Amino acid sequence: MRLIADNLQITNLEFRQAVIERNQTPIRACVQRCVKAGAEAIDINAGPLTKEPEKRMAFLVKTVQTVTTLTLYLDTTNTAALKAGLAACKNSVVINGISLEPEKLEKILPLAQEYDTDVIGYLLYPNGQVPKTAEDRLTVAAELFSKITRTGLEPQRLIIDPIVPPLIWEDGAEQAIEVLETIRTLPDLLGFPVRTIAGLSNLTTGRGPKEKKLLVERAYLPMLAASGLSEILLNIFHGETVRLARTCKFLRASKIFAWEIIP
Amino acid sequence: MRLIADNLQITNLEFRQAVIERNQTPIRACVQRCVKAGAEAIDINAGPLTKEPEKRMAFLVKTVQTVTTLTLYLDTTNTAALKAGLAACKNSVVINGISLEPEKLEKILPLAQEYDTDVIGYLLYPNGQVPKTAEDRLTVAAELFSKITRTGLEPQRLIIDPIVPPLIWEDGAEQAIEVLETIRTLPDLLGFPVRTIAGLSNLTTGRGPKEKKLLVERAYLPMLAASGLSEILLNIFHGETVRLARTCKFLRASKIFAWEIIP
Numbered sequence: 001m002r003l004i005a006d007n008l009q010i011t012n013l014e015f016r017q018a019v020i021e022r023n024q025t026p027i028r029a030c031v032q033r034c035v036k037a038g039a040e041a042i043d044i045n046a047g048p049l050t051k052e053p054e055k056r057m058a059f060l061v062k063t064v065q066t067v068t069t070l071t072l073y074l075d076t077t078n079t080a081a082l083k084a085g086l087a088a089c090k091n092s093v094v095i096n097g098i099s100l101e102p103e104k105l106e107k108i109l110p111l112a113q114e115y116d117t118d119v120i121g122y123l124l125y126p127n128g129q130v131p132k133t134a135e136d137r138l139t140v141a142a143e144l145f146s147k148i149t150r151t152g153l154e155p156q157r158l159i160i161d162p163i164v165p166p167l168i169w170e171d172g173a174e175q176a177i178e179v180l181e182t183i184r185t186l187p188d189l190l191g192f193p194v195r196t197i198a199g200l201s202n203l204t205t206g207r208g209p210k211e212k213k214l215l216v217e218r219a220y221l222p223m224l225a226a227s228g229l230s231e232i233l234l235n236i237f238h239g240e241t242v243r244l245a246r247t248c249k250f251l252r253a254s255k256i257f258a259w260e261i262i263p
Numbered sequence: 264m265r266l267i268a269d270n271l272q273i274t275n276l277e278f279r280q281a282v283i284e285r286n287q288t289p290i291r292a293c294v295q296r297c298v299k300a301g302a303e304a305i306d307i308n309a310g311p312l313t314k315e316p317e318k319r320m321a322f323l324v325k326t327v328q329t330v331t332t333l334t335l336y337l338d339t340t341n342t343a344a345l346k347a348g349l350a351a352c353k354n355s356v357v358i359n360g361i362s363l364e365p366e367k368l369e370k371i372l373p374l375a376q377e378y379d380t381d382v383i384g385y386l387l388y389p390n391g392q393v394p395k396t397a398e399d400r401l402t403v404a405a406e407l408f409s410k411i412t413r414t415g416l417e418p419q420r421l422i423i424d425p426i427v428p429p430l431i432w433e434d435g436a437e438q439a440i441e442v443l444e445t446i447r448t449l450p451d452l453l454g455f456p457v458r459t460i461a462g463l464s465n466l467t468t469g470r471g472p473k474e475k476k477l478l479v480e481r482a483y484l485p486m487l488a489a490s491g492l493s494e495i496l497l498n499i500f501h502g503e504t505v506r507l508a509r510t511c512k513f514l515r516a517s518k519i520f521a522w523e524i525i526p
Contacts (some may be wrong), residue, residue: 076324174518209522212522212525213506215526216510216514217486218481219510223486223489223514226490246477248482251486257435262478262479
């Protein structure tokens with residue numbers, strides 16, 4: 001299970017300001033701290049980037065690359081920005097992401113082929129709504145898979161995000177369990193060991209006491225790991241959660257156990 | 264997921280001494296603390312009870328019952344002691360436990376019928392060895408189930424323990440994952456929602472740093488919960504683990520989420 005830091009988010013005022021002023025310092029500091037905390041990849045969440053999309057995305061990518069060679073996940077809904085980011089990438093890169101939404105299939109999916117990258121596929125309906133049950137999610141996955149293979153992109157390029165629901169949704173807790181079944185069933189449905197990814201903080205979106213949010217995330221994380229999740233997007237500064245994630249990794253992957261491998 | 268305190272163990276010198284001297288105080292104090300910490304049942308681990316088996320077990324049961332009406336799990340390999348414990352029980356009671364080992368089938372299983380109790384069935388071979396894979400465990404489960412139903416005991420009386428392996432076993436980490444699959448598959452195999460139980464501390468049996476042991480247990484516990492485990496035997500004084508267990512319960516069982524239900 002790969003740990004991807006979700007800490008670099010343009011919604012953070014400090015980073016937004018840094019991008020506007022082309023100030024590398026806070027961005028570099030954040031990424032260095034992510035690497036130190038155990039990040040195995042960096043998500044660059046650039047948002048919609050309505051102003052100067054190409055320049056700002058290229059600046060972000062170049063800045064991050066000054067301090068790490070880790071894989072970058074380019075997380076923007078702006079096609080022009082995404083293209084500029086891909087062009088600026090020297091590190092290996094993942095497009096985050098597409099779905100059955102027509103605009104994403106038409107504009108973003110071709111970029112995965114053009115730049116020969118992995119691509120995250122969100123299990124959303126064409127109208128952007130989230131499927132409720134595991135069965136609904138798997139139906140969407142099959143359709144997304146067929147769209148992707150029809151374009152000629154290798155199936156192995158796909159990383160599926162089943163959409164972790166906020167618990168505050170009316171059926172959030174039920175959907176969280178459906179997500180586990182989705183992850184477990186996908187490789188069998190698609191006929192190959194398809195990779196999966198989940199955004200842990202989605203679970204606790206909205207208002208709520210911080211300690212309880214962390215507790216709920218720590219309860220759900222090993223459930224995701226046990227279901228076979230390949231990659232997890234999380235706040236890499238949550239030390240206890242990261243220790244738990246690394247322990248889950250060892251539990252799932254270790255042939256021979258020794259206390260030394262536990263963080 | 265029911266939380267069963269495993270804190271009352273006769274291997275603890277203080278309790279052994281108390282039993283010999285028929286001193287109720289330390290036992291009552293322990294059980295009261297268990298109840299306060301959130302125990303939903305109490306396991307009385309009396310060991311083999313080679314001396315005064317009937318008197319000592321009856322003393323234990325009666326002492327525990329002076330401070331709680333929670334369900335008691337009678338955990339001894341001594342048939343005479345078990346019988347005396349069952350006779351002394353006013354609280355509801357579970358026999359812990361039987362397996363395919365001939366002596367247990369012959370001597371302990373009939374007591375479940377005689378006293379009309381639930382009974383834990385360990386997935387062990389007749390020679391007491393632990394099956395390695397999920398498939399092996401399921402084969403043993405089917406055989407145990409058939410032995411039990413042939414005696415006329417209601418299948419719903421059975422609680423299956425798939426045997427959590429110590430991680431220090433050569434294939435401990437692998438077996439831990441096989442246990443998850445066993446738990447998930449059992450209801451389908453046996454054709455009814457068979458209950459399952461696991462002893463969490465088994466995972467970290469042996470020498471090892473305490474903090475890492477707790478971390479590994481906290482990683483494995485939600486995996487067990489996600490697999491559908493019905494009952495967990497654990498040290499109820501491990502506050503953080505108990506909070507996590509209760510959170511797992513809510514995640515699995517809650518229809519409507521609210522932060523207030525998270526401990």
